[in-house]
Amino acid sequence: MNYKISHRAASLAPSLTLAIDSKAKQMKVEGLDVVGFGAGEPDFDTPQHIKDACAKALADGFTKYTPAAGIPELRQAIADKHKRENGLTYKPSQIIVSCGGKHSCYNVILATCQEGDEVIIPAPYWLSYPEMVKLAGAKPVILETSDQTEFKVTPAQLRAAITPRTRLFVLNSPSNPTGSVYTPDEIKALGDICVEKGVLIMSDEIYEHLLYDGAQHKSVASLSPAHLEHTIIVHGFAKAWSMTGWRLGWCAAPEPIAKAIDAVQSHSTSNPTSFAQKGAVAALTGPQDHLPRWLAEFSKRRTYAFNKLNAMPGISCVNAKGAFYLFPNIAKTGLKSAEFCAKLLEQEKVAAVPGIAFGADDYIRLSYATSMANIEKGLGRIENFCRGLKP
Numbered sequence: 001m002n003y004k005i006s007h008r009a010a011s012l013a014p015s016l017t018l019a020i021d022s023k024a025k026q027m028k029v030e031g032l033d034v035v036g037f038g039a040g041e042p043d044f045d046t047p048q049h050i051k052d053a054c055a056k057a058l059a060d061g062f063t064k065y066t067p068a069a070g071i072p073e074l075r076q077a078i079a080d081k082h083k084r085e086n087g088l089t090y091k092p093s094q095i096i097v098s099c100g101g102k103h104s105c106y107n108v109i110l111a112t113c114q115e116g117d118e119v120i121i122p123a124p125y126w127l128s129y130p131e132m133v134k135l136a137g138a139k140p141v142i143l144e145t146s147d148q149t150e151f152k153v154t155p156a157q158l159r160a161a162i163t164p165r166t167r168l169f170v171l172n173s174p175s176n177p178t179g180s181v182y183t184p185d186e187i188k189a190l191g192d193i194c195v196e197k198g199v200l201i202m203s204d205e206i207y208e209h210l211l212y213d214g215a216q217h218k219s220v221a222s223l224s225p226a227h228l229e230h231t232i233i234v235h236g237f238a239k240a241w242s243m244t245g246w247r248l249g250w251c252a253a254p255e256p257i258a259k260a261i262d263a264v265q266s267h268s269t270s271n272p273t274s275f276a277q278k279g280a281v282a283a284l285t286g287p288q289d290h291l292p293r294w295l296a297e298f299s300k301r302r303t304y305a306f307n308k309l310n311a312m313p314g315i316s317c318v319n320a321k322g323a324f325y326l327f328p329n330i331a332k333t334g335l336k337s338a339e340f341c342a343k344l345l346e347q348e349k350v351a352a353v354p355g356i357a358f359g360a361d362d363y364i365r366l367s368y369a370t371s372m373a374n375i376e377k378g379l380g381r382i383e384n385f386c387r388g389l390k391p
Helices: 016-029 048-059 072-086 101-112 128-135 155-161 184-197 225-230 255-266 274-285 290-310 337-348 372-387
Strands: 095-098 118-123 139-144 166-172 200-204 231-236 249-252 364-367
Touching (some): 072 095, 101 128, 118 128, 155 184, 184 225, 337 364
Parallel strands (some): 200 231
């Protein structure tokens, strides 16, 4: 049989982060001592009160369909969160609960972009953004940045990239893969240009609560009513509540866009898992005392890894201000990212993600959402690998 695959599916690049994490896990199953820096998920367990709420929902028989956009209780809790933490006023009808932050991003792009549109994406970028844009038939326009500017796109770059076809600007702060955080002033400068030019902003804020060294999160939607009208926030429960496998995210959008996203979702996944949504309500309305403990541990790991990396031959690294990633520069090793990571995994049994997956081939991504023991062991192996490379 000669199977014909659609051009949209055929054009997609597979997720290197998932592929490397899968390979590392398989090597562990085979008995190899692999240290994995690949997965973007906290190594802490979901807080107990969240699991209890989900278990109660199951025990109570809350296992049927819900509205496609999520249960009213959860949509209200999300609206309350944005009011309380971000100073934003949303009606529950403007909140769409999805099957994860990734799903929310895809919904937003599919509902707002089409053939002929352009979407501006700063690089390094989360690797799924360009592929989602391609699936919508639109064109990703990549703006390159480097560690010299802490991986932040400048207002001049953004202004120069906007054309009559520009539909959307993707803003991710705190950032995956770099851990960079735009200051409130930097957010305003970029947001002002988008408002002036009539460009929508997809603001990916899923790492909002993971901040270090006094860094501040400022949602671009909170700057003015005009900024609010131009912004779609995407968010989720995976990172700050360690609910990666629960597959729950959300977006907050102007009413017409929210309605379009609701329609898209109603014909694709329908509702997110019913009983998981009850757990999400508990996540937003219950105790948040886990977060300071997690942040203290993440910060300790980050500081150790940052200092260790910068002492290695051929490696330089700017410190992260948010999320749980470092994005070291490996250019001076003489290797590009895919070759570096392949040899590192083969020779030292350490799994890292090549920067080429994020549009930056002179870097690799390391997640410090793993134990300090793993970090110490893995970085020791990376140092040994770098010392063994010919200058």
